[in-house]
Amino acid sequence: MDYFSEGLARAVELLLALDPETFSAVWTTAAVTALALGASLIIGLPLGFALGHFRFPGRRGVRLFVDWMLSLPTVVIGLIVYALFTTYGPLGEWGLLFTVSGMAVGLTILGLPIILSMTATAVESTDAALTQTVLSLGADKTQLLLATLSEARFAMALAAASAFGRIVSEVGIAMMVGGNIKWHTRTITTAIALETGRGEFATGIALGIVLMLVALVVNLLVALLRRRAG
Amino acid sequence: MRKLSLALALVALLAFAGSAAAAESILVGTTTSTADTGLLDYLAPKVLKDTGLDMRWIAVGTGKALEHGKNCDVDILMVHAPGAEKKFIAEGHGVSRTEFMFNDFVFVGPAKDAAKIKGKNAADSLKSIAAAGATFASRGDDSGTDKLEKGLWKHAGLAVPDKAAWYMQVGQGMLATLRMAAERGAYTITDRGTWIAFDAKERGKSGLVILSEGDMALRNQYSIILLPPTCSKIKHEAAKKLQAWFVSKTGQKAIGDFKVQGKQLFTPNAGK
Numbered sequence: 006m007d008y009f010s011e012g013l014a015r016a017v018e019l020l021l022a023l024d025p026e027t028f029s030a031v032w033t034t035a036a037v038t039a040l041a042l043g044a045s046l047i048i049g050l051p052l053g054f055a056l057g058h059f060r061f062p063g064r065r066g067v068r069l070f071v072d073w074m075l076s077l078p079t080v081v082i083g084l085i086v087y088a089l090f091t092t093y094g095p096l097g098e099w100g101l102l103f104t105v106s107g108m109a110v111g112l113t114i115l116g117l118p119i120i121l122s123m124t125a126t127a128v129e130s131t132d133a134a135l136t137q138t139v140l141s142l143g144a145d146k147t148q149l150l151l152a153t154l155s156e157a158r159f160a161m162a163l164a165a166a167s168a169f170g171r172i173v174s175e176v177g178i179a180m181m182v183g184g185n186i187k188w189h190t191r192t193i194t195t196a197i198a199l200e201t202g203r204g205e206f207a208t209g210i211a212l213g214i215v216l217m218l219v220a221l222v223v224n225l226l227v228a229l230l231r232r233r234a235g
Numbered sequence: 236m237r238k239l240s241l242a243l244a245l246v247a248l249l250a251f252a253g254s255a256a257a258a259e260s261i262l263v264g265t266t267t268s269t270a271d272t273g274l275l276d277y278l279a280p281k282v283l284k285d286t287g288l289d290m291r292w293i294a295v296g297t298g299k300a301l302e303h304g305k306n307c308d309v310d311i312l313m314v315h316a317p318g319a320e321k322k323f324i325a326e327g328h329g330v331s332r333t334e335f336m337f338n339d340f341v342f343v344g345p346a347k348d349a350a351k352i353k354g355k356n357a358a359d360s361l362k363s364i365a366a367a368g369a370t371f372a373s374r375g376d377d378s379g380t381d382k383l384e385k386g387l388w389k390h391a392g393l394a395v396p397d398k399a400a401w402y403m404q405v406g407q408g409m410l411a412t413l414r415m416a417a418e419r420g421a422y423t424i425t426d427r428g429t430w431i432a433f434d435a436k437e438r439g440k441s442g443l444v445i446l447s448e449g450d451m452a453l454r455n456q457y458s459i460i461l462l463p464p465t466c467s468k469i470k471h472e473a474a475k476k477l478q479a480w481f482v483s484k485t486g487q488k489a490i491g492d493f494k495v496q497g498k499q500l501f502t503p504n505a506g507k
Contacts, residue, residue: 014498029323048317091306091308091310092306092307092466092468092469093306093307094306102308103293103308136337184293185294186262186291186292186293187276187291187292188291189291201409201411202407202408202410203271203432204265
């Protein structure tokens with residue numbers, strides 16, 4: 006009944022034996038996370054920056070909307086994306102249901118508000134302090150923008166890390182849109198849900214440890230990059 | 236929003252293009268019991284060898300599986316809720332329903348059996364449980380097992396005790412429900428396969444035992460259902476081929492050969 010030691014031992018066993026099922030899930034998790042995080046960053050960083058930097062009518066409303074979307078439950082995202090992608094749904098033509106790409110779309114909806122909101126907030130707070138200094142030094146608008154960008158980069162990295170954490174650990178969207186198909190759309194988290202449902206608690210914990218190790222490797226790499234950049 | 240959805244689509248399409256399939260795959264919409272017991276894992280390589288089909292499955296509750304079928308999101312269905320299936324067919328969502336195997340349900344409960352259901356048939360067991368107000372764990376998730384249980388209450392001439400304090404609607408899978416029943420000393424109805432797996436895992440020390448079994452009303456019939464031509468994009472030929480395999484001699488024998496903890500779980504009964 007000692008799930009922790011049993012789980013730890015099993016995790017080591019799965020990793021050392023290069024268990025194909027586990028590695029398939031790790032690979033799917035990596036692929037889906039990379040896609041979703043990539044899309045969230047590509048869309049979210051520029052838009053979030055614009056949202057924080059520029060003053061335009063309706064900005065507060067957009068800000069409120071983005072913050073509101075942070076509370077969107079993943080199960081609801083899963084249902085919405087399912088409804089869009091189901092064979093005769095509005096986007097059924099795309100054939101994305103029960104695919105890695107389909108999951109990535111759902112997870113992008115999860116990650117995007119995080120990037121948008123955190124980037125906008127970071128830019129807003131640097132703006133306030135920075136604008137006066139930079140403008141008093143005789144900078145023009147482009148230079149102000151660049152200065153803000155450079156000041157906000159660590160906050161943006163934090164936004165990326167937060168979104169990564171949410172996306173990599175998500176289970177509702179992955180289950181509903183991916184379908185937890187063995188060898189194809191089974192991620193580490195849906196595998197954990199499956200094993201838990203089967204009563205294989207130790208294996209569930211083992212997979213949890215594997216997930217945390219993957220996340221650790223990613224965080225270490227990011228830290229390394231930051232040190233190089235800094 | 237437009238920009239956003241365009242970018243999303245682009246990312247999605249790029250990834251989709253990169254994941255081309257090799258062998259012909261077929262997507263089975265099925266219930267947790269066929270997957271959780273390991274039956275499909277056991278059959279998949281045999282199916283691949285005999286038919287060249289790479290069988291993949293989405294294992295969910297019967298309600299959700301039928302919904303996937305209704306939406307033409309899977310190629311074929313393998314489910315176990317005859318009542319709901321017949322309605323599904325009558326509404327034109329499915330065709331050529333073929334029964335191909337069964338397992339059975341059993342009443343389990345605390346060994347001291349306060350409601351005294353031991354040896355009683357299904358209807359009398361439920362009556363005793365209701366009369367004693369003994370805690371009963373219901374799946375409550377619209378799964379095949381849940382539908383069967385709800386049907387049994389009706390069969391016993393009782394209303395489903397939806398709001399009774401002793402009627403615990405778990406809303407989770409069978410193993411989770413058994414675990415909760417064990418923790419709370421509750422009665423429940425489970426398919427035998429999941430029970431064997433659960434009991435083996437708990438080394439017989441869960442506190443739950445089989446109290447009532449063998450009633451024909453507790454038979455759990457599985458069938459394969461094909462989807463109608465209106466589902467224009469699914470793999471009809473592959474689905475037919477798979478259905479044929481399951482009712483063939485080879486397929487039927489393979490189902491009978493599948494064992495968990497040395498016990499046969501499913502009885503093939505195609506064409507009977």
